[in-house]
Amino acid sequence: MTTLIVLTDLVEKLVLVVLLCLSIWSMTIVIDRRRILKSEANLEFFNKLKGLLENNQLAEFATLLSQGFQGQNMLAGALRRALENSGTPQSIDRAVSSYVTADKNSP
Secondary structure: OHHHHHHHHHHHHHHHHHHHHHHHHHHHHHHHHHHHHHHHOOHHHHHHHHHHHHOOOHHHHHHHHHHOOOOOOHHHHHHHHHHHOOOOHHHHHHHHHHHHHHHHHOO
8 A cells, every 4th residue: 555655656646747847848839839929029110000991091002011011910911911801801810821821830
């Protein structure tokens, strides 16, 4: 019976160590993604796009995206791809997803 208790204690400790390692790993992923998203954020660009959309100025919105606004990022590319493939929501979703996947895989 004592062998079973000792074995259970070892398994519990092993599970705790694994959980601790996975927690540390997940936090490093969260920190890395936050860093990447923060570098992608361009508030001036986002606010300008938001203002154009709120005022229903879609022509100016498309022009801004096609001109390549200074500090262009993944958001601009994804929005441009959505505008190019305006159709059903599923086709827009596929177009944006393929853009994000291609951009993520490019060096």
